[in-house]
Amino acid sequence: MIKKFVVGLTLNVIAYIIGVVWCLPLIGLLMASVRPYNEIVSGWWNLQEFHITFDNFIKAWYSEPFPLGQGFINSFIVTIPSTLIPLMAGAFAAYGFSRFNFPLRDYFFMMLVVFYAMPLQAIALPVFRILNSLKLLNTFPGLILVHSAWGVSFATIFLRNYFQTLPREVEEAAKVDGASDFQIFFKIIFPMSLPGVISVLILQFSWVWSDFFFALLYIHSPEKYLATQSLVMMGGVYQISWNLLAAGSILVTLVPVIFYALLQKHFIRGMSGWVTGKG
């Protein structure tokens, strides 16, 4: 009895120590974001002087010449279509991969997975030339196209595996009644796959929102900078304004975190589908 209690206590203590240690960088970030600069230069753990202020967030939002507020607007302009376009294109293709039979089907599908696993550098330089010749360099439509194309593989893979797990009875009955593939896709498969669709939505949205590499390569005007770019540029040249950077970091992180938190259940289901092979 006592032994059991001691083991239980030890496990709890170890778990909490891990939790606290893992949390420390985040606590530091939070502390730096809500305190004035002169209080954090001597270490955020110094609490002799402790004032809470939201100035840093406001300054980061309006900071010149790379205001995070403008970055947020730009990021939303790019991220929303870059999430919806590959989602739709991928859902159609996923239906094809899971419901049609054609030669080399599994090889094409494997190719998509390989694309998905490739580093962005694999396509980045020729894409630069292509965008340039299409006069789409340094434009949102250009960046949206690249993100959409890059996201199609992921959306297709994820949704194909989701569609595979759906029961077939309903659509077979519909087929007997003469329903076309379009009707089956829009009226049966898509509505039944809402959790899978939401998972793709979250993951693709967070991916595009967090992207820095494509933005760095294809967007050059400061007024068009995405949130991640404005954040990186905000630091200051000679003296790093850690309080602004911390506040900006929290703002940029908040968007995907809120997304994950709202739709956490679907996401965990999607992840376990990825991992265990049960979908």
Added chain:
Amino acid sequence: MRNLLSHFFFFSFAIGLLVPFVVYPLYQTVCMSFFENDTFTIKYYSEVMGSPESLNAILHNLIWIIVHLPVSIVLGLLFAVLLQNRRIKGSSIIKAIIFIGMVIPMVVGALLIRFSFERGIGIVPLLFKSLGFTSLDKTWTAYPDTALLSLIIGSIWLWTGFNMIVFSSGLATIPKEYGEAAMVDGASSLQTFFKIIIPLLRPSFLIALLTTFLYELKIFDIVYVATKGGPGDASMVLAVLVYIFAFRDYAIGKATVAAVLLIAICLIPSIEIAKLVTKRA
């Protein structure tokens, strides 16, 4: 015929996006690495393979893998096993804390690394100072001997959550009775863990291993934002070198060679993942 057309329609959007912006550029990357003004050449390859900066970058990727792969996988596994224990109160909150590294944008992760390793500002130098290692009470990212290490440690912090989730979902599929039966037969917890649980987690290990390996090769944001590969090239990695060759040196040929090297190294784990993902459905 009609059927064929409607079948094609389902793929048309994906093809329309993938062919011009993924397939063709991929092909072009390889072409550009082999051609100079339409004549075949392996000049760029000999330039890149012979230059110390590329070997240096590849070495750093290798160090990254040697340190990050075992540490993030062992920690991920330990955390998953520990936190599935029902006796721990609030284990889901601790899981969420560890997983948050996966949710925050890599750019923020990079700033967080600089912040945490900066002398007087961050917690890590303070920690080493209070432990008596005064030589490590410095801004880690600013010195050649510690820059790479600080980024690797930071990336372990960011990535372990992924491996933890992989192993957690793996553990969730193992019926409780397996472990209990072994315990009844007199096996110790350690024996049960190594002889029963670990072998059953084989698929999770495979996923964690392949995905982590790819992550280490693709590292860009952390390095570019935190150190730009510096000081000097003390923390340069292959993915950043592609960018440096292309946009600092304007050496597109060399940049595409570095990109092709990166593709080639990523190809084997990518194909293994492709087999796993395709087979299972």
